[in-house]
Amino acid sequence: MPDKPEAETVEIFIMGKKYEVPKGLTIMKAMEYSGYQYIRGVGCRGGFCGACATIYRLEGDYKLHTDLACQTTVQDGMYLTQLPFTPAGRKQYDLEELEVSNNPLLDLYPELARCVSCNTCTKTCPQDLEVMDFINEAIRGNIKEVAEMSFDCIQCGLCAARCPAEIPHHHVGQLARRIYGRYQAPESEHLDERVEEIKNGVFDDELEELVNLPEEELRERYENREIEA
């Protein structure tokens, strides 16, 4: 019987401790392979939720790299740790009571004015957003531009962790998108129509039926549901 081929491995360092893991694993799976169990710092495993922010260096490279653990495969000589949460003050506000004409972004996050345009945020962003550019737009009060340029932000917070001016970029972008959605974006008619349908109880029977299904049947329906591949 031929020998089972050995999986090619790479050497990585998780918080300074050496592990040998199969090549091709994502950082997240490599950590699990090495015996770590995620309780926080993991979510969708698909690159959307922003929970698994990771920072790493590669041997012989001065750069501090940032990425999502679920999206990046391990490399030989990777020194890594996860940064599942970045403390960054998120302001309390009532969207209905914001003075939209008076640059609420700068009003709620005056630290925006500390930006020296060093561009570290942009270099850090695992989504490749032009973070510094939208911070500049935020200072100028251009809500729409901030909303559009930050649209793909997944709130991982790495920018805020690296910013020398201590700006919580992801919260600023989120506020801009909320203001844009509430006050500036064109209304979508189909959404209004659907909301009206819901209000008028068009879907009540369907929902009621689901709520009353026995667990077995609900499970079967879930497993046989139509879903995009």
Added chain:
Amino acid sequence: MIYMKDILYYPGCSLKDTAKGFEDSAIKVSEEFEINLKELSRWNCCGTVYSLTDDNLMKQLGPVRNLIRARDEGFDRLYTLCSMCDNTLKRTNKLVKEDEEKLDKINNFMDQENDYEADVEIRHYLELLRDELEWSTVSDKVVNPLEGLNVAPYYGCMLTRPKEIGLDDPHEPSVFDELVESLGGTPVDFPYEAECCGSYNTVDNEEMVLRKTQTITAGAGKSGADVIITACPLCHFNLDRRQADLLEVAPNHDPVPVLYFTQLMAVAFGHPEVSKFEEHAIDPRELFEPEMKVGSER
């Protein structure tokens, strides 16, 4: 079609917000010279105030990046309108042109941008008028000569100081005077032409700025000025907006409207409508009524 020459232009934040009339009038006036003010397609804040901290290069990154972007777009000159942007960009440029070690360090830090080779020149729009187009070209475009209009040239601090980067003599500046003459107006001799407006004290020491505003605007009025011109959005804020505040506590004050120099040019060139005068706290429109009518008929 008229051939328009592109010049690369750095607006800065104020010209996109509180000083929109400055930008709009400059764009319109430039068209008369067959010049297209081509906005730098990506830019960040100039830095606002030049950092005097010798060993903290972090504050120089923003201005240097704007210079790199100008070079990336294939230009070796970048024109400014706002005198604070002009001042900050010129001083940073001077710093890195004269100190190779600092430039190296900045280039090493900005390792995702092209290196800056200290090969871009910052020019203020007034230098374009005076040194490249010359005053006779400006005079040629005048359709409404500002006859009988007394204009107080207000230079403030940033256009002329420090003298290493200033575009005119810091003690006896004359570029505004020459501009006013070429528009057919009369520059008035005015003792506060280079007096500080109070600058950012407007944020937390309003009373001091009110006093400065009173000194400067009343001084201009006493010298016979009908209007004051400036190139600085912050001076404009302090002399215009704070003058309106001043009127509340000093109702006897005789207000003098404050214009960006390009707005005055737009009036003389027959396009007063581009200046957004309605946004000024001290409305200058009464002064230009006949010209405004000409403008609106066009």
